[in-house]
Amino acid sequence: MAAGGTIYVFLYHEKYKVVKLFFYLTMGFSPALVETSMSNTERLHELACGGLIYFLGVVFFKNDGIIPFAHVIWHLFMATAAAVHYYATWKYLYPSPTDFMRHL
């Protein structure tokens, strides 16, 4: 999604802001879609939190030029949400070193 967004901005810049919004929200919500296919989701609330942070960033994305520093604040929401998703991936999808050693 980031690569797609970069190519979009390179080709169209500010022309179709709804496309940018679509890329952004797809990036935010797609990890949470994984949750819908899982039977045990009790430890995956970080994915939902990341999606919520992405979603809250839309307020600043849509008010660029109205709220001071809205674009910068939007980037902070995006970076925070990406960090939360990264943390969830690292915490739940990668085995801990002790689990890894147990399987050897």
Ligand SMILES: [Zn+2]
């Ligand atoms: Zn920017």
